[in-house]
Amino acid sequence: MAVATEQQILDGIAEIIDDIVGVDKSEVTPEKNFIDDLDIDSLSMVEIAVSAQDQFGVEIPDDELRNLKTVQDVINFVQKLQS
């Protein structure tokens, strides 16, 4: 799989979040905190991680998921594993 740019990852995550929890894509910006800003709970985070896995080809295990608090955290994690 080709390495995605930061913007491409952000767009992909925004689409997944829109799809799974119905938060509008425009709301999903890097500094947003999943729990506090986007009202996403731990089970939705699992669904998002699974979809991200399908889309970006990187596995996000439950242990790592706990540390991913913001959209930027996910972007960094995906970029780190893709490179």
Added chain:
Amino acid sequence: MTVQLRTPAFTPGARILAFGDYQPARIVTNDDLAKIVDTDDAWIRSRVGIAERRIAGDDEGIVELGVHAGGKALAASGLAPRDIDLVILATCSAESPMPSHAPAVAHRLGIKAPGAFDVNAACAGFCYALATAGSAVQTGMARNVLVIGSEKMSQWIDWTDRSTCIIFADGAGAAVVTGSDAPGIGPVVWGSAGDGFDKIIIDDRHSSIRQEGQAVFRWATTAIAPVALEACERAGVAPQDLAAVVPHQANLRIIEAIARRMKAVNAVIADDVVHSGNTSAASIPLALSHMIERGDVPSGAPALLVGFGAGLSYAAQVIQIP
């Protein structure tokens, strides 16, 4: 001297004649639970999709619940107790591991001296038992089988643990299986993932159910849809032709995730968990029986059943609605 042993005659297929269901009278709402643990209605609904559940009293155990559901299925099937020669009861929440409960249920229903045993495949138990019943009929081991899922999860719950006491509930569902020329129970796709044996577990006789919610959620939302799709494939039914999808009623969000991945666009998706909670091996026949009673699914239509849970174990098959 060698002898040639006789084998029974094979029957081409097996089908379900009727379903039956039973739930205890006592309804426990989310507001009721909020009085005993730190939780609230909105939180429970958003996490697991449950509004209320049924909890059995001290006078109703696995046998009692099973007798009620089994009796209703038997009556609806048009068969007499003497026609049943095998009783299989799926449970993982019995008050005692010995004896098995199927013999007592059979006795209470007036079924004389049938083969009778319990199956424990946790929340996949009904699908395991149904597959076993179908094979028994096809291979001539039995003519008519009463299959029951009966659970009293409440007796293995820690009522101070808000992560589990909001989920589990009590109830029973049953089906009568008979032989047929045209198959009404498709090939089972079953399996297990024993590396996850401790993900949903009662550790010992003094323990309560505990589960690793996030890990189970991930497993159920990713591993189960492919099993369900394989069952469709093996039965020769396209997902878009299913009239109903009846996953184990674990949690509404798991049910919705499985349905989404299956793309069964024309199917009614069972959501019995909303008013019945998670009744483990009883949840699939309970949900189906309710759907049939309400007229949600027409007779003869294909429905996909998929059970999954502790073990980890899973099983799926396509059936024809009786």
